[in-house]
Structures are given as C-alpha cells and as structure tokens.
Amino acid sequence: MDFYRYNGLGNDYLVMDPQKTEFKVDGNSAKVICDRHFGEGSDGILFGPLFDDEGVIGLKIFNPDGSLAEKSGNGTRIFARYLVDEGYVTGEKPFKFNTDGGMVSAHVIDKKEKIKMGMGQASFQSTKIPATGESREMVNEKLMVKGSELTVSCVSMGNPHCVVPLEDISSDLAHELGPLIETHPLFPNRTNVQFLKVLDRNNIQIEIWERGAGYTLASGSSSCAAASVAVKLGLIDRQVTVHMPGGTLAIDMDEEFNVNMTGPVAFVSKGYLAEELRELF
Numbered sequence: 001m002d003f004y005r006y007n008g009l010g011n012d013y014l015v016m017d018p019q020k021t022e023f024k025v026d027g028n029s030a031k032v033i034c035d036r037h038f039g040e041g042s043d044g045i046l047f048g049p050l051f052d053d054e055g056v057i058g059l060k061i062f063n064p065d066g067s068l069a070e071k072s073g074n075g076t077r078i079f080a081r082y083l084v085d086e087g088y089v090t091g092e093k094p095f096k097f098n099t100d101g102g103m104v105s106a107h108v109i110d111k112k113e114k115i116k117m118g119m120g121q122a123s124f125q126s127t128k129i130p131a132t133g134e135s136r137e138m139v140n141e142k143l144m145v146k147g148s149e150l151t152v153s154c155v156s157m158g159n160p161h162c163v164v165p166l167e168d169i170s171s172d173l174a175h176e177l178g179p180l181i182e183t184h185p186l187f188p189n190r191t192n193v194q195f196l197k198v199l200d201r202n203n204i205q206i207e208i209w210e211r212g213a214g215y216t217l218a219s220g221s222s223s224c225a226a227a228s229v230a231v232k233l234g235l236i237d238r239q240v241t242v243h244m245p246g247g248t249l250a251i252d253m254d255e256e257f258n259v260n261m262t263g264p265v266a267f268v269s270k271g272y273l274a275e276e277l278r279e280l281f
C-alpha cells in the first residue's frame with residue numbers, strides 16, 4: 001500500500017509508511033503527491049514509522065509545498081491512530097514517538113473520537129520560534145502588514161506560530177493577511193498564522209493560515225498555539241475548546257505551558273500511486 005488517507009477535522013494527511021511503500025518521500029515527491037488537482041491531494045504527508053537504532057519510532061512531516069514541518073497536531077493524532085490501526089502499538093497504554101519538533105505522547109482513548117496528545121511545551125522565546133531581532137518573549141508585538149499595524153504574539157510548539165487576536169475574524173481575512181504574515185521577514189523559517197477571537201474564558205475561535213499549506217479547516221498545533229497565547233494574555237482559563245471551520249479540539253495546559261490536545265481522527269481510504277504520477281518526481 002502506498003498511502004493511507006486520514007483526516008483530523010478536515011485537515012487531511014496521507015500516511016506513507018516506508019515498511020509498506022517503496023517510496024522514500026522527499027520534498028519534490030511530496031509536492032507532486034499533495035497537489036489537489038494533479039496529484040492525490042492532501043494537506044501534507046506523514047512519512048513513518050521510521051525506527052532509530054534503539055527502536056524509537058520517528059515521524060517526518062511534509063507540507064504540500066514540499067517543506068518539512070517540525071510538528072503537527074492533527075498529523076500526530078492521525079499518526080498515533082495509524083500506529084494502532086496497523087498494529088505497531090496496541091494503544092492500550094500511552095506511547096511516544098519523535099518528530100523533528102520533539103517527542104510527543106499519545107493516549108488513544110477512542111481511536112475514532114478521542115486521541116489525547118502531549119504536544120510539548122509552548123515557548124514564547126524569539127530564538128525558539130525563530131524570529132529575527134534581539135532575544136525576547138514575543139508577546140503583544142507590533143507588526144506592520146499591508147500598511148496596517150497588527151498586535152501579534154508568537155509561540156513555538158516545536159513549529160512556529162504567529163497569533164493575531166482580533167474582535168472579528170473570517171476566512172477572507174486569513175486568505176488576505178495569512179500569506180503576508182507567513183512570509184514576513186520577521187520569521188526566517190516562515191510561520192503558521194492564527195486569527196484568534198476569544199468567545200469566553202473556555203472557548204476560542206480561530207481561522208488558520210498554515211505555513212506551506214495555506215488555508216486549512218483545522219490545525220492542532222495552531223489550536224495549541226492560539227490557546228497558549230490567550231492564556232499568556234490572561235484572556236482564558238487553562239482548559240479551552242478551540243472552534244475551527246472543521247470542528248473543535250480540546251486544549252489544556254499546566255502552569256509551565258505543557259500543552260495537551262484532544263480530538264478525533266477519521267480514516268478515509270488507502271491506495272496506490274499510479275506509475276505515471278511517479279514519473280513526475
């Protein structure tokens with residue numbers, strides 16, 4: 001089998017397992033495969049499990065533009081389910097695997113409805129995100145975009161995020177400002193962008209522009225980032241439901257900003273890539 005298609009709240013990924021496909025996915029093939037019109041189409045590729053010398057499971061995450069993502073919330077939840085579905089782990093007790101953005105833990109409570117991921121610690125440090133300029137916590141910074149001054153807060157969940165709290169948010173706004181913030185010179189590795197509206201102390205709403213993927217219906221690491229920023233700004237409690245166009249995720253965090261994310265995963269299909277698609281990479 002070349003791929004297994006899953007989604008988390010409409011954020012869809014192809015798991016490509018080196019044990020089951022002859023492909024070694026790279027940036028070039030990821031771009032061709034993820035193309036919605038000329039390829040199989042997806043918001044990214046989860047290439048794994050990759051085993052190190054100690055047998056620790058690793059995962060490489062590719063964006064549809066071919067770039068590597070250090071971490072993904074929906075991607076790691078999906079991968080956790082895949083590991084259970086294909087018998088790599090029983091899922092009876094919590095397990096861990098490695099991403100380029102650090103170790104994550106998975107607790108498969110119900111593989112369709114409720115997978116809880118320990119996503120690691122949120123950091124507001126500019127050097128970790130990374131962002132240019134002196135080393136600092138990136139909270140309530142001014143950012144000029146398209147002639148307007150935005151107030152943003154930035155956070156690393158292993159991957160970079162820039163959160164823009166606003167009274168009103170929309171998918172149009174995400175399409176308009178998202179790409180400009182993603183590629184702003186402040187962010188040498190580009191950034192994911194979240195437009196955040198606080199609904200009450202336990203509910204927030206976000207619109208997402210993902211680095212290397214564009215507008216998506218949901219993002220797990222974005223949910224963790226937006227909730228962390230809202231907590232840091234004192235706007236919400238440490239347990240919150242994040243509302244996105246694709247559905248909701250539950251986020252909670254401790255005093256040190258160690259963040260958990262809980263949500264569903266859906267299995268859609270599995271299949272093979274055509275010989276003539278392979279000829280394109």
Ligand SMILES: N[C@@H](CCC[C@H](N)C(=O)O)C(=O)O
Nearest residue numbers: 069072073074159219220221
């Ligand atoms: N959809 C993901 C985020 C995927 C990675 C992101 N595009 C990046 O480049 O960091 C999620 O659910 O977190």
